[in-house]
Amino acid sequence: MRRRLSSVSTPARLASPGEGLGLDELALATRNHGLPLEAMRHDITPPGLHYVLTHYDIPYVDNATTWRLTVTGEVRRARSYSLAQLRAYAAATTRVTMECAGNGRALLSPRPVSQPWLVEAVGTAEWTGVPLRLLLEEAGLTPNAVDVVFTGADHGVERGVEQDYQRGLALDVAAADNPEVLVAYAMNGTPLPPQHGGPLRLVVPGWYGMAQVKWLREINVVDAPFDGFQQSVAYRVRHAPEEAGEPVTRIAPRALLIPPGFPDFMSRTRVVATGLVKLEGRAWSGRAPVALVEVSTDGGCSWQKTELEPDHGHRWAWRRWSYCWSATPGDHVLSARAQDMAGTTQPLEQHWNLGGFANNLVQRIPVLCADPS
Amino acid sequence: MRRRLSSVSTPARLASPGEGLGLDELALATRNHGLPLEAMRHDITPPGLHYVLTHYDIPYVDNATTWRLTVTGEVRRARSYSLAQLRAYAAATTRVTMECAGNGRALLSPRPVSQPWLVEAVGTAEWTGVPLRLLLEEAGLTPNAVDVVFTGADHGVERGVEQDYQRGLALDVAAADNPEVLVAYAMNGTPLPPQHGGPLRLVVPGWYGMAQVKWLREINVVDAPFDGFQQSVAYRVRHAPEEAGEPVTRIAPRALLIPPGFPDFMSRTRVVATGLVKLEGRAWSGRAPVALVEVSTDGGCSWQKTELEPDHGHRWAWRRWSYCWSATPGDHVLSARAQDMAGTTQPLEQHWNLGGFANNLVQRIPVLCADPS
Numbered sequence A, B: 001m002r003r004r005l006s007s008v009s010t011p012a013r014l015a016s017p018g019e020g021l022g023l024d025e026l027a028l029a030t031r032n033h034g035l036p037l038e039a040m041r042h043d044i045t046p047p048g049l050h051y052v053l054t055h056y057d058i059p060y061v062d063n064a065t066t067w068r069l070t071v072t073g074e075v076r077r078a079r080s081y082s083l084a085q086l087r088a089y090a091a092a093t094t095r096v097t098m099e100c101a102g103n104g105r106a107l108l109s110p111r112p113v114s115q116p117w118l119v120e121a122v123g124t125a126e127w128t129g130v131p132l133r134l135l136l137e138e139a140g141l142t143p144n145a146v147d148v149v150f151t152g153a154d155h156g157v158e159r160g161v162e163q164d165y166q167r168g169l170a171l172d173v174a175a176a177d178n179p180e181v182l183v184a185y186a187m188n189g190t191p192l193p194p195q196h197g198g199p200l201r202l203v204v205p206g207w208y209g210m211a212q213v214k215w216l217r218e219i220n221v222v223d224a225p226f227d228g229f230q231q232s233v234a235y236r237v238r239h240a241p242e243e244a245g246e247p248v249t250r251i252a253p254r255a256l257l258i259p260p261g262f263p264d265f266m267s268r269t270r271v272v273a274t275g276l277v278k279l280e281g282r283a284w285s286g287r288a289p290v291a292l293v294e295v296s297t298d299g300g301c302s303w304q305k306t307e308l309e310p311d312h313g314h315r316w317a318w319r320r321w322s323y324c325w326s327a328t329p330g331d332h333v334l335s336a337r338a339q340d341m342a343g344t345t346q347p348l349e350q351h352w353n354l355g356g357f358a359n360n361l362v363q364r365i366p367v368l369c370a371d372p373s
Helices: A002-006 A023-031 A037-041 A083-087 A132-139 A229-233 B002-006 B023-031 B037-041 B083-087 B132-139 B229-233
Strands: A068-073 A079-082 A092-099 A122-131 A147-158 A161-170 A182-187 A201-203 A216-222 A254-257 A270-273 A275-284 A290-296 A319-327 A330-340 A365-370 B068-073 B079-082 B092-099 B122-131 B147-158 B161-170 B182-187 B201-203 B216-222 B254-257 B270-273 B275-284 B290-296 B319-327 B330-340 B365-370
Touching (some): A023 B023, A037 A254, A037 A275, A068 A132, A079 A083, A132 A182, A161 A229, A254 A290, A270 A275, A275 A330, A319 A330, B037 B254, B079 B083, B122 B132, B319 B330
Parallel strands (some): A068 A216, A270 A365, B270 B365
Antiparallel strands (some): A092 A122, A147 A161, A254 A330, A330 A365, B068 B079, B092 B122, B254 B275, B254 B330, B330 B365
């Protein structure tokens, strides 16, 4: 079966220069979806507008009352929880901005052939659940514990490897209390919808989406670094296929503009009127708090500091920023860039890698300021 | 300004043979989204999984209590309603399957360059609102009334024409009582989400999505057939640009399979085990009730009748069908096709038109039945 399965998987590849997107990339783009950028006006992304990426199918869960979450492996007391049992713990709620590790991939040159995001694979929600550290404390780790492995109910093939989706976290991340990792059963105050991992998922504040295991059914504490497919094959920053690469972890700083004015249907070019235009958007970083957001209205030649709102106690959520632009007739290119308190900022030239991961190239929005005559 | 606006709009065009999708098509595909086909297991599409197409931006509605819907034009008593006033009418609820008129466009050859749907631009919801006929009765039509024009708050440019999204319906459709057109304020029992037209939209059971005007703010009764952009330029079935073309109206019959087994991440090819596999899916038609659904497991050479569930009183919603397939090792292509009581069925060869509208070519799903050895 392994030999035959490899026949359904195409090898990893880069698009040729000028090669448009294929039906395989489109099949991913039509079923997954990004945040329409105008929806960044909402502090919390309305239901259905948060980005979604599922590797395989969305599992069909007919009856959430029969769902079980097991905690096994290097623990003193293996556990199995129903949803009702998890809901009986004191609930924690955290506002988190999530971003796909492949956000921006389709703008890279050459383009890694995979889910083709432009810049919209992001969203912000209030997640409610049980802190993972409480479940790990209750199970009691053995001295051999090294990594915690999370298994979802989503099942498929990738590069010839049949698998349930699995990711690991080092103990210091999994058991941390700031931020707390959540075993979440609610999104914005209601049960998780199917595409966001219902009935149960992991939420790891500050990390890219691949760590946020959905349809969570098993937590397994292991005695060696986890080397499953999604940890050691996928989600590595590599420049050549033979490299082991660096793991993809926390979200790099990014600022995005809400495209101003109104769009053309097909080109998505924006049109604004002459005069003052309030530019606004969001900025976030999973590595350190955002320190500064700048905008450019001349394609990146010059940069102006924006008004950056405080985080209002939501360290792991995006922050709003704004800038008042005096638009003059003609064509303009708008950009924004964030810098975080670790000093990391966004590049004007792509930082390319083979998988198209953790790429935070600055956004460019062409705008026509229409002549009032 | 008209001259300059034309510079943001690209002309309508067809992709060249073998031309992959461009960034303009991708920009539409990442912000709009289809129904992941496995979600057809749900009678009512869960929030966030129903297909969405917005021509321009999703309007930002800060405070729905200030929203007004006006009824004007060829009426005896012009009206302006708040949401609270509309909610005071006896509510009607209808379960409706909606489909984008461009569903299937990206599979056409040559491909019309526009929103690139494969087959997933569909969804089913329970819509609640006021029957339009009651509002028209209350306003009282003059003898000059011909068409009813609906205007949304979404604003943009298309082929050089700046516009609010507008569509018209003939009086006999707008004022009908079977099916009733709804001015809807709720979807699945909750206020309309932003991307589905919140706070108010039109629901025209059986019609393609272009008729379902979202962010509805004006109903204008006019004394001549409406010839706005979305009526007379877009949404016409044409074979040459100079033709006036036929209007796109009611949904052609279509059956879709829930892809069985599990997928490969990138190719989306399905894998099933040898033995009995329950094939199931949905079928619908806006023209007449579905009479028959057949499946083929050999790429369309032979067809078998499926078990078709009754409509359970929901004439305007999709119906479930199923078929038990005995899968044998090897490669297979699965298809389904619906026939409605008007005798219309789905073609095996594309019925091409310039805009890629109302195309109901049968779906083809490649499946590998893996050798159990």
